[in-house]
Amino acid sequence: MDSDMLAGVIEGILFGAGDKISLSELCQSLNKTPSEVRFAIEILKQDYQSRARGIRVVQVKDTYQLSTKPENYEYIKEITKRQEKTGLSRAALETLSIIAYRQPVTRIAIDELRGVSSSSAIQRLLDRGLICDGGRLEAPGRPILYKTTNEFLKTVGFSSLKEMPEYEVFSQGRQEEFNLEIMTNETPKKETSHEEMLTEMLEKATGSEPSAEAAQ
Amino acid sequence: MDSDMLAGVIEGILFGAGDKISLSELCQSLNKTPSEVRFAIEILKQDYQSRARGIRVVQVKDTYQLSTKPENYEYIKEITKRQEKTGLSRAALETLSIIAYRQPVTRIAIDELRGVSSSSAIQRLLDRGLICDGGRLEAPGRPILYKTTNEFLKTVGFSSLKEMPEYEVFSQGRQEEFNLEIMTNETPKKETSHEEMLTEMLEKATGSEPSAEAAQ
Amino acid sequence: MDLLIHLIQKNKIDICDIPIAAITNEYLAQIKTWQDMDMDVASDFIVMAARLLEIKARALLPQNKDQAEDEEDIQAKLVRQLIEYKVFKEISAYFKTREEREQGAIYRDPEYIPTNETEAPLEIDPVSLELCFKRLLFQQEEETEDIAPPQKIIRELFSIEEKILEITEALLQAGDEGVSFSELLHPDITREEVVVTLLSLLEMVKTSGLRLVQNRVFIDFQIEREVEKNG
Numbered sequence A, B: 001m002d003s004d005m006l007a008g009v010i011e012g013i014l015f016g017a018g019d020k021i022s023l024s025e026l027c028q029s030l031n032k033t034p035s036e037v038r039f040a041i042e043i044l045k046q047d048y049q050s051r052a053r054g055i056r057v058v059q060v061k062d063t064y065q066l067s068t069k070p071e072n073y074e075y076i077k078e079i080t081k082r083q084e085k086t087g088l089s090r091a092a093l094e095t096l097s098i099i100a101y102r103q104p105v106t107r108i109a110i111d112e113l114r115g116v117s118s119s120s121a122i123q124r125l126l127d128r129g130l131i132c133d134g135g136r137l138e139a140p141g142r143p144i145l146y147k148t149t150n151e152f153l154k155t156v157g158f159s160s161l162k163e164m165p166e167y168e169v170f171s172q173g174r175q176e177e178f179n180l181e182i183m184t185n186e187t188p189k190k191e192t193s194h195e196e197m198l199t200e201m202l203e204k205a206t207g208s209e210p211s212a213e214a215a216q
Numbered sequence C: 001m002d003l004l005i006h007l008i009q010k011n012k013i014d015i016c017d018i019p020i021a022a023i024t025n026e027y028l029a030q031i032k033t034w035q036d037m038d039m040d041v042a043s044d045f046i047v048m049a050a051r052l053l054e055i056k057a058r059a060l061l062p063q064n065k066d067q068a069e070d071e072e073d074i075q076a077k078l079v080r081q082l083i084e085y086k087v088f089k090e091i092s093a094y095f096k097t098r099e100e101r102e103q104g105a106i107y108r109d110p111e112y113i114p115t116n117e118t119e120a121p122l123e124i125d126p127v128s129l130e131l132c133f134k135r136l137l138f139q140q141e142e143e144t145e146d147i148a149p150p151q152k153i154i155r156e157l158f159s160i161e162e163k164i165l166e167i168t169e170a171l172l173q174a175g176d177e178g179v180s181f182s183e184l185l186h187p188d189i190t191r192e193e194v195v196v197t198l199l200s201l202l203e204m205v206k207t208s209g210l211r212l213v214q215n216r217v218f219i220d221f222q223i224e225r226e227v228e229k230n231g
Helices: A003-017 A023-030 A034-048 A070-079 A090-102 A107-114 A119-127 A150-156 A167-175 A186-215 B003-017 B023-030 B034-048 B070-085 B090-102 B107-114 B119-127 B150-156 B180-206 B208-215 C002-010 C020-032 C039-060 C071-102 C126-144 C160-177 C191-207 C226-230
Strands: A055-060 A063-068 A131-136 A144-148 B055-060 B063-068 B131-136 B144-148 C210-213 C222-225
Touching: A003 A023, A003 A034, A003 A063, A003 B055, A003 B063, A003 B070, A023 A034, A023 A063, A023 B070, A034 A055, A055 A150, A055 B003, A063 A070, A063 B003, A070 B003, A070 B023, A090 A107, A090 A119, A090 A144, A090 C071, A107 A119, A107 A144, A107 C071, A119 A131, A119 C126, A150 C071, A167 C071, B003 B023, B003 B034, B003 B063, B023 B034, B023 B063, B034 B055, B063 B070, B090 B107, B090 B119, B090 B144, B090 C126, B107 B119, B107 B144, B107 C126, B119 B131, C160 C191, C160 C222, C191 C210
Parallel strands: none
Antiparallel strands: A055 A063, A131 A144, B055 B063, B131 B144, C210 C222
């Protein structure tokens, strides 16, 4: 079996299984070395880059799975009558991003950073399988340490944690005042207007004090 | 959209649907003529002839479906068998969980919740004797209702369905079927403490004024 | 948190110089316009107000010299924390766009491959079954989460506006003497109505020249109309 044929067989397996398949499973049942299998998968990936292809290989660590290309979702959604999936809530996303960059981390540390209790968000992330128990902190009370799962990587489209942008990318973005390209057009707008409303409220509150005093 | 891109979109549709899709459905939802769609499918077919490809388009009259190439059957069977040894596939487990909690339930209802076609998973569960035909729904088409079997109870180690963990207790977000008693007991308490906080805040904030006046 | 960051960056406000009374007034004003408010903003405002109060309270408390951190340290810590939080907000916006993109990927169910061979007995962990089901449900219901578990919203039985009218009426009838707080409370009054009565009184003190006279703490107090007294 040459690499081309191996690529074909692997495509068949991934298509037939539907689910994710690990490198070791592929090696075992095909009786091939990891590097042979990896090379064949590279051939597939190359192939899928063509615009004439509508599928892709999703790799999370050493597991592989086929999926449709997200950019075609609008066309596919209609004909396959898919229900709109709902994304994570703001609270869950905030909690998730703290866990992603600070893992392993305790609930208390997350609460402190967010300024509000995160226990319901954490429960939700656990239920969704995006985070898991990553041991205990050797401190009084031995609190649970949370870390992200492979399901998290799949949800945000990374093949490993190493692919996440450095924390510094974001902290520098702060100094440059919202010059982050990665941020969409939609979300920050909403965020800003939210912020603006709050600012207005507080400014009104703080602004009104001198006049109230003057009136006395 | 050129033919190449159309081919990619169609591949995505056929992949995502899992089922047969007719030419007219494709034309309608893509807003293309039959000859345009046929041409794009020819591009796909051409592509699939390569040995590096493990899938093919199966055409029956004017319907299309993707499937694995029969010559790779042995490899695919091998890996499916391997997976089955370690338990049910994710698809089968998801389907089983829906049937267990929502029984008796139709295939359509399962598809809707999972967002993909579950017919293959249902077939697998029927084969394994974990679910069975539980009558018909009195609705157009009289669809089959599925329910779990005694074999299922044995497999999960329960003596009756009543032993199933209650998911409502954990999923706080659910609106329907939520335990009303818990709500009525808890909420007023919370309401009061909120009010108390507010009162406290108010007293603190305004409290200085009346007492100052009273001192006059 | 959002707002605090904003203000600190703009240097408009010193964390320790936050006028609590003013914020509380604003809070009260907001209650009136409650209906047309975005609940998200409203709850954020409450959280923020509470936070400011806490900071203020800490600043007002006598400093303990044994404390490891002095006031400036606490402030610096807060600023650091705020900036950090801001960074994580940006990260979560980034994750959101990635998540949205990935939601467009469609996965496929396994192809049905019949196996004739006798299969090994299965053992399924019921917990995994339950988790599976919950996960499926959550994918459709996540958006309900942001504020918390479903709660019954209790209809407001007593409004401050109505109560103010009621009190004004009582004061008019009582004349110069005024009324005592206890006179405003009927025997089978609910806790809620007491609170509303108190709130209304406080509101009236602020807006319509009312004065409260209490001779000693923990006893009933008298409510008088200031305008008439002066006049």
